[in-house]
Amino acid sequence: MAWASIVAVLSSVLIFSAFSPGCSLSLNYYDKTCPHAESIIANAVKNAVSRDKTVPAALLRMHFHDCFIRGCDASLLLNSKGSNKAEKDGPPNRSVHAFYVIDNAKKELEAWCPGVVSCADILALAARDAVALSGGPSWDVPKGRKDGRTSKASETTTMPAPAFSISQLQQSFSQRGLSMDDLVALSGGHTLGFSHCSSFQNRIRSFNATHDIDPSINPSFAASLRGVCPKNSKAKNAGATMDPSSTTFDNTYYRLILQGKGLFSSDQALLNTPKTKDLVHKFASSQEAFNKAFVNSMIKMSSITGGQEIRKDCRVVN
Structure with missing residues (x-):
């Protein structure tokens, strides 16, 4: 545990030095400089989704993973260079995909208004469009983020992990200025997507010395997961959808947790404190309450800023 706490302390120092919540964002940031920015990004997302239904989950995850390292500065989009291994090559990000959607939007934006729209803003807007196209809520995204110049795979170890306990999740979110309410609402993003067996x-x-299977998991659900993830299987793409309606943004995720069918330990852990458990019940019974909370928490998370420039190409610093 000593090592874990050293990592936690180091990561909190890193996080607070890298993030600058003082950078003011505004809803009308591009009104004069690039009035078509939002529609250009929306079209890029829409075109990709029409060909690949997994794109919304990928974009939402990409935005979340970006914001949790150095703030929402598009550092996740940078390619590794020379001896520097970038965030996208860190263990939690190796399965992140659909970077081409951001590239396509950026290329179009550079043709219309060169050097104006940051990659970080493109990603924040694309994540919003991804949710809306999946049947979820839409919202006004504050804009004006800058792109970061630093991207290190080693820093991705501070990402919340699927095996996290509720106290580890709480610490991870609070280091980023996010509350328990934000934790439960943003976890609902797991309504979209797919997870590998690992x-x-x-x-x-x-599971441990006493139990082969996690006692908090529904036994028939565990049996079905063991079926799709055979022991010692080397199948690269084996896994399960996050919930049965994995391309629709809904509140099924919370209802599954109440049935012991949360896919990750970190999902099921939301029942382990009275506050988070109450929120799971609230969101399971009301799509409207979940949508409202999710929007508020997305705006809060995506306002953690930290960049310095407007990249011409989202994959490389200027």
């Missing part, structure tokens, strides 16, 4: 394997085999 992210939940620990729950369905050799």
Whole structure:
């Protein structure tokens, strides 16, 4: 545990020195300089989604993973260069995909208004459009983020992990200025997408010295997961959808947790404190309450800023 707490302290120092919540964002940031910015980004997302239904989950995850390292500065989009391994090559990000959607939007924006719209803003807007196109809420995204110049794979170890306990989740979110309410609402993003077996394997085999299977998991659900993730299987794409309606933004995720069918330990852990449990019940019974909370928490998370420039190409610093 000593090592974990050293990592936590180091990561909180890193986080607070890298983020600058003082950077003011505004809803009308591009009204004069690039009035078509939002529609250009929306079209890029819409075109990609029409060909690939997994794009919304990918973009939402990409934005979340970007914001949690150095603030929402598009550092996740940078390619590794020379001896520097970038965030996108860190373990939690190796399965992040659909970077081309951001590239396509950026290319179009550079043709209309060169050097104006940051990659970080493109990603924040694309995540919003992804949710809306999946049947979820839409919202006004504050804009004016700058792009970061630093991207290190080593820093991705501070990402919240699928096996996190509720106290680890709370610490991770609070270091980024996010509350328990934000934690439960943003976890609802797991209504979209797919997970590889490696992210939940620990729950369905050799859980601990006493139990082979995590006692908090529904036994029939565990059996179905063991079926899709056979022991010692080397199948690269084996896994499970985050919930049965994995391309629709809804509140099924919370209802599944109440049935012991949360895919990750960190999902099921939301029942382990009275506050988070109450919120799971609230969101499970009201799509409207979930949508409202999710929007508020997305705006809060995506306002953690930290960049310095407007990149011409989202994959490389200027």
